Amino acid sequence: MKKVTRIFFSPSGTTKKVVDKIAGSFKYEKEVCDLLHFNADKEFTENDIVIVGMPVFAGRIPKTARDRLSKLTGDNTKAIAVANYGNAKVGDALLEIVDILKENNFDVIGAISAVSHHSIFDGVAVGRPDNADLEKLSEFGEKCVEKIESGESLQAEIPGNKPYVDYNQLPFTISCDLDKCVFCYDCVTVCPEKAIPDEDPADIDLDICSRCTACIHICQENARSFSGEAFEAKKPIFESANSERKEVEYYL
Numbered sequence: 001m002k003k004v005t006r007i008f009f010s011p012s013g014t015t016k017k018v019v020d021k022i023a024g025s026f027k028y029e030k031e032v033c034d035l036l037h038f039n040a041d042k043e044f045t046e047n048d049i050v051i052v053g054m055p056v057f058a059g060r061i062p063k064t065a066r067d068r069l070s071k072l073t074g075d076n077t078k079a080i081a082v083a084n085y086g087n088a089k090v091g092d093a094l095l096e097i098v099d100i101l102k103e104n105n106f107d108v109i110g111a112i113s114a115v116s117h118h119s120i121f122d123g124v125a126v127g128r129p130d131n132a133d134l135e136k137l138s139e140f141g142e143k144c145v146e147k148i149e150s151g152e153s154l155q156a157e158i159p160g161n162k163p164y165v166d167y168n169q170l171p172f173t174i175s176c177d178l179d180k181c182v183f184c185y186d187c188v189t190v191c192p193e194k195a196i197p198d199e200d201p202a203d204i205d206l207d208i209c210s211r212c213t214a215c216i217h218i219c220q221e222n223a224r225s226f227s228g229e230a231f232e233a234k235k236p237i238f239e240s241a242n243s244e245r246k247e248v249e250y251y252l
């Protein structure tokens with residue numbers, strides 16, 4: 001019996017939403033592998049189908065996500081690659097996911113770049129994925145179901161550079177407002193880089209933090225946010241430069 005595993009790294013939740021929508025086209029039993037928390041070797045078989053979703057960070061996939069995805073191996077396992085970006089640029093992220101999957105013995109059958117609300121610059125792609133996006137994701141999911149039935153692998157070429165663009169860490173600071181923090185430690189637990197110490201959640205280690213936003217989005221008290229002059233200066237410029245709608249694109 002075939003089984004679909006939804007694999008994602010989704011600090012602010014939209015990549016999970018996109019992967020879930022594509023998975024909805026499949027009638028098989030479903031499982032989850034959440035790479036924000038799962039960091040171990042795992043082998044998939046010929047009876048598995050995996051849908052792998054990653055957010056785009058600076059035109060690449062986040063380094064932590066890359067390391068964790070690289071620990072998953074297939075056995076000619078059918079795979080669908082999903083790069084989810086915030087209406088700025090997808091860069092080489094989709095190609096990177098496809099390459100990792102192929103190297104790890106997955107048989108990639110389809111790939112898609114989806115657009116979601118920007119997790120840093122919250123004025124960009126507000127409300128996405130919206131209904132039009134969700135319809136396109138379902139259409140793609142149905143085409144993937146057909147491809148699995150026909151046994152056909154990915155035919156299309158995925159756009160991107162080789163070597164991939166260099167990954168540039170964002171210079172912004174994440175701060176914690178201690179007047180709002182209730183010391184629940186959810187941020188400490190969710191941080192995939194373990195950059196937030198138990199003793200003092202405000203003392204984030206910015207050398208290892210990837211700015212993924214998981215701590216900001218999990219905080220019920222809205223105590224955590226991007227801050228600082230560099231961020232405040234960039235925000236209006238970035239939002240105006242990326243206001244034009246980009247569309248979901250898929251490759252089969």
Ligand SMILES: Cc1cc2nc3c(=O)[nH]c(=O)nc-3n(C[C@H](O)[C@H](O)[C@H](O)COP(=O)(O)O)c2cc1C
Pocket residue numbers: 009010011012013014015016055056057058059060084085086087088089090091115116117118119120170210211212213
């Ligand atoms: C550190 C960082 C870098 C980002 N870089 C890009 C980028 O290069 N291009 C883009 O369009 N969106 C970029 N984004 C936005 C995310 O790709 C987008 O919001 C995505 O939907 C987040 O997925 P999530 O909700 O699963 O966390 C970036 C977000 C973060 C946190």
